[in-house]
Amino acid sequence: MMQTVTSFAEAFSVDYQMARTRFRAAAEAKGFRLEAVAIGGRGPNGEELAIDCARLGAERPDRVVVVSSGLHGVEGFLGSAVQLAFLESATWDEPLPDGGAIVFLHALDPYGFAWVRRFDEDNVDLNRNFLINGSTYRGSPHNYRLLNGLLNPSFAPVWPDSFWPRALLALAWYGRRSVRQAVAHGQYDFPRGLFFGGHGRSRVHQRLLEHMPRWLGSAAEVIHLDFHTGLGEWGTYALLLSSETNPAQTARLREWFGVEHVKGADPSEVAYTTSGDLGPWCHALFPDCRYDYLCAEFGTYSGLQVLSALRAENQAHHWGSPDSAATQSAKERLREAFAPADPTWRESAVKHGIELVEKACAIELGLFSATDDRG
Ligand SMILES: [Zn+2]
Secondary structure (H helix, E strand, O other), rough: OOOOOOOOOOOOOOHHHHHHHHHHHHHHHHOOEEEEEEEEOOOOOOOOOEEEEEEEEOOOOEEEEEEEOOOHHHHHHHHHHHHHHHHHHOOOOOOOOOOOOEEEEEOHHHHHOOOOOOOOOOOOHHOOOOOOOOOOOOOOOOHHHHHHHOOOOOOOOOOOHHHHHHHHHHHHHOHHHHHHHHHHOOOOOOOOOOOOOOOOHHHHHHHHHHHHHHOOOOOEEEEEEEEEEEOOOOOOEEEEEEEOHHHHHHHHHHHHOOOEEEEOOOOOOOOOOOOHHHHHHHHHHHOOEEEEEEEEEEEOHHHHHHHHHHHHHHHHHHOOOOOOOHHHHHHHHHHHOOOOOOHHHHHHHHHHHHHHHHHHHHHHHHOOOHHHOOO
């Protein structure tokens, strides 16, 4: 029998395999229809790697709440915990309205989740891979090229490491904002580098292109919460809108989810802008739909601490030996950067995550209306 969640922090699983098993059991118990989309390859325990889709409600829905986790692999520890805790704790008396559906997508990057990476099996940052409008998989910000040596050392990990003094020098020289933008925007020229958007559609991109139109039917309205971690202040969260969100949509989402949490795609409101992220791609895939995409970002450590952990793991992955202590400790650092072990952080992040899912279900499907505090 599966263990159920008694405190929200317990919804965190120790690895992808356990997260997947728990998710599938909880979804099935709640009457969701399950489907697994294998992406090929295996996890460290020899397990299959798959995106799991769990659907409740109409087969061809017109109003949908989508909740996705793990587009950035290791960030799936939180997203999966939110999905599990919601499935195990949320109760609603009324049936879903006609045409309404809930779609949970578990582990959009199963490879990265299983192997504790932010990237897929080809080192692709999936949230930089969903290019649209004829954009090509080429080019990099000018300053990324200048910082490549610092970000992506092409040798096995050494001690002591010179990252911190050099990073602080770069920040002082180029300015914090400019460095952040150059580093995180997405690049298409350094296949072993951080934030590499790929040289073509990734496997996950192809799978979603194939299945999303079926999962969402001809939906006229969608609220999509895509869970991420590692950006923002410790213990806080923000809902980042895609660049395709129009002003009326933005105003509506601010009213629903709180003006203090919802950040527009305007460069003045966000830490950096990106290319190839999932939101605009969803808008383009469902052009006749009112598609409200919200990237739910939960803050952990400082930007430089997160970047340092990403860099160390990436260096160890490409240049270190897989079983070495240095590689194992780089993986552990990465996990801590994106899924802190602190029980207070975990409890609060899952609690807020569930509230977001419940709010989306209240707005779109009229569930939880008794506890809906929209006023
Ligand atoms: Zn992310």
